[in-house]
Amino acid sequence: MKAETLLTCAIISCALSGSIDRALAADPAPAALKRVTGIGGVFIRAKDPAKLRAWYKTHLGIDVQAWGGAAFHWADAAGAPINGSTAWEVGNGSNFAPSNSSFMIDYRVADLQGLLKALREEGCEVLDKVVEDPKFGKFGWVMDPEGNKVELWQPPEGK
Amino acid sequence: MKRVTGIGGVFFKAKDPRALQSWYKNHLGIDVQAWGGAAFDWTDEQGKPTGGTTAWSIFAEGDSFAPSTAPFMVNYRVADLHGLLKALKQEGCNVLDKLDESEFGKFGWVIDPEGNKVELWEPPAGQ
Numbered sequence: 001m002k003a004e005t006l007l008t009c010a011i012i013s014c015a016l017s018g019s020i021d022r023a024l025a026a027d028p029a030p031a032a033l034k035r036v037t038g039i040g041g042v043f044i045r046a047k048d049p050a051k052l053r054a055w056y057k058t059h060l061g062i063d064v065q066a067w068g069g070a071a072f073h074w075a076d077a078a079g080a081p082i083n084g085s086t087a088w089e090v091g092n093g094s095n096f097a098p099s100n101s102s103f104m105i106d107y108r109v110a111d112l113q114g115l116l117k118a119l120r121e122e123g124c125e126v127l128d129k130v131v132e133d134p135k136f137g138k139f140g141w142v143m144d145p146e147g148n149k150v151e152l153w154q155p156p157e158g159k
Numbered sequence: 160m161k162r163v164t165g166i167g168g169v170f171f172k173a174k175d176p177r178a179l180q181s182w183y184k185n186h187l188g189i190d191v192q193a194w195g196g197a198a199f200d201w202t203d204e205q206g207k208p209t210g211g212t213t214a215w216s217i218f219a220e221g222d223s224f225a226p227s228t229a230p231f232m233v234n235y236r237v238a239d240l241h242g243l244l245k246a247l248k249q250e251g252c253n254v255l256d257k258l259d260e261s262e263f264g265k266f267g268w269v270i271d272p273e274g275n276k277v278e279l280w281e282p283p284a285g286q
Contacts, residue, residue, distance in 0.1 A: 035188025038199040039213040042169045042233055046273055055272050059252055060235060061162025072165040074201035076209045077285065083204055086166040086213060088233075103231040105169055105215075107187060124186055145182050146173055158204060 033118055034110040039086055040153045041106035045093030053090045062088065083159050099149035112138040112154035160246060161238040167280045168214030168234035170196070176219050189215070210286055227276035240265040240281035
């Protein structure tokens, strides 16, 4: 499928949800545990982060902050910002280790500790490190089978 | 001029897309659709969808993001695609000639200075 048709497909699949055939086998995940609920962020590794950030700021109008990225607030139907947000950052990628990927995606989860426990039981490569920050929420990491580091984020209540 | 207003999607390549899609479905609970991805609704404080979405998808390796060879592509929501593409061209950016317009919105592309393909998407009104 061509990249440019993706969002089209996403929209179609939303419109037809329930009637689209699933290409994949039935999900063995227990219904009780809610896992990923959204995209919390996307992080890009750059050869020259300062220069690339400047390009995105100048040409795409992204309000790049001192920490190297921006948080895009989700909007309601009228376009007013709501609490949920998706972060974006350009950096040197040192935080992607042990992955060598040039990007990392942050996924919003409802119950980080429950999910990490389930992933360990399922034999996934969960990293030992967990970060809990009263302001920013809880973070854990798992490696996917192709070596991408997956960031799992449980936002603080109401965020 | 208002330029990028949000993240519309994130797409990445896999050596074995089917296997990787299954992993994300089984272990991360992502409701992967037949087209290879999922659309996550933006939700308000009560968990109610607001109309906005962020798409996610896994692609096969190959020329999916051509002419970029990057393993990922980010889709950015924009308020005025034609105005932005005109400005980017005037500013000397590497804007691709191709445009896509349909009831699903308007799509254009620019290559960033490190060779990543940047997808610019003006959603239909109300989305």
